[in-house]
Amino acid sequence: LAKTTQPISMDSYExxxxxxxxxxxxxxxxxxxxxYQQFPSQGPRFIIQGYKTKVTNEVASLxxxxxxxxxxxxxxxxxxxxxxxxxxxxxNAGNNRKLIWGLGTSLAVNP
Amino acid sequence: xxxxxxxxxxxxxxxxxxxxxSCEQNLNxxxxxxxxxxxxxxxxxxxYSQIVNDFQKGDIAEGYSVSxxxxxxxxxxxxxxxxxxxAFYLCASTLDREDQPQHFGDGTRLSIL
Numbered sequence: 001l002a003k004t005t006q007p008i009s010m011d012s013y014e015x016x017x018x019x020x021x022x023x024x025x026x027x028x029x030x031x032x033x034x035x036y037q038q039f040p041s042q043g044p045r046f047i048i049q050g051y052k053t054k055v056t057n058e059v060a061s062l063x064x065x066x067x068x069x070x071x072x073x074x075x076x077x078x079x080x081x082x083x084x085x086x087x088x089x090x091x092n093a094g095n096n097r098k099l100i101w102g103l104g105t106s107l108a109v110n111p
Numbered sequence: 112x113x114x115x116x117x118x119x120x121x122x123x124x125x126x127x128x129x130x131x132x133s134c135e136q137n138l139n140x141x142x143x144x145x146x147x148x149x150x151x152x153x154x155x156x157x158x159y160s161q162i163v164n165d166f167q168k169g170d171i172a173e174g175y176s177v178s179x180x181x182x183x184x185x186x187x188x189x190x191x192x193x194x195x196x197x198a199f200y201l202c203a204s205t206l207d208r209e210d211q212p213q214h215f216g217d218g219t220r221l222s223i224l
Contacts, residue, residue: 034212043117043201043215044154051210087153097161099144103153 004102006088011108018075020105022088025069033064033071034089038104044087048073075107083109114138117202117216124189124196125224132187132219134202140214141207143185147171148199148218157200160185161207189221197223 005023012018024033032051036044048055050062050071061074075082088102115136124130134143142161146154156169160179174193179185185204189196199220203213 032210036212036215041199041218041220043203043217044213045215046212049210049212097142097159097167099156101153101155 004088004090004100006086006102006105008103009106009108011110012078013110014079015077018078018082018107018109020073020075020086020088020107021070022073022102023070024088024090024100027068027090028092031068031090031092033062033068034091035060035062035071035073036087036089038085038087047086078107078109080109080111083107115202115204115214115216117200117219119219120217122219122221123224124221127191129188129190130196130221132189132200132202132221134185134187134216135183136185136204136214137183138204138214139182140204141182142205143179144203144205144213145169145175145177145185145187146201146203148201154201157187196221 034049035047037047038044048060048062050064052064055062063072085104085106087104090100092098118133144159145157148154155171157175158166158177160166163182166177166179176188199218201218202216205211205213
């Protein structure tokens with residue numbers, strides 16, 4: 001059974017780079033990997049998505065090794081406002097939709 | 112301004128009652144989803160719909176029902192058969208392709224009186 005595993009919590013300080021790794025050993029060929037950020041009492045917000053290698057946007061980078069069994073979300077120079085829960089999702093988007101969510105990583109950024 | 116709207120923000124239910132949560136999107140997205148989120152838990156899929164007048168059960172569909180009569184709307188009914196309905200409910204939508212992320216509403220928090 002496909003499963004997505006990520007650390008329960010992480011601590012960091014302002015200005016540091018934070019890397020959160022998600023394990024998805026049973027990822028299928030057509031699956032994409034997406035990361036979301038969620039603040040309390042709000043819906044998750046899209047951060048970044050990738051299929052293989054490296055993807056970078058204005059807020060984060062996503063590193064996916066060749067075997068695609070894991071992925072790492074990298075947040076450069078975090079600030080207090082990055083304190084949130086971060087979710088990893090493996091998504092096949094097929095007719096029999098399989099959405100495998102991780103349980104979330106609670107990131108605390110300290111001053 | 113395009114987006115996905117859930118209402119109400121807070122909802123209270125007496126035991127034995129059915130309640131309906133609203134989800135509307137003006138993003139012209141094909142697919143819509145309902146999730147349940149409990150404290151400290153991830154997102155669990157209740158139902159999803161990839162096209163109008165069709166929907167599929169997710170991982171925890173028991174005690175819930177949905178309809179998809181219009182592309183823009185995907186209401187969720189929490190029936191009296193759902194024995195533990197207190198949770199945060201999230202609706203999402205997406206263009207139905209694997210490389211398209213989901214857009215979420217800001218949720219409805221349901222509590223039992």
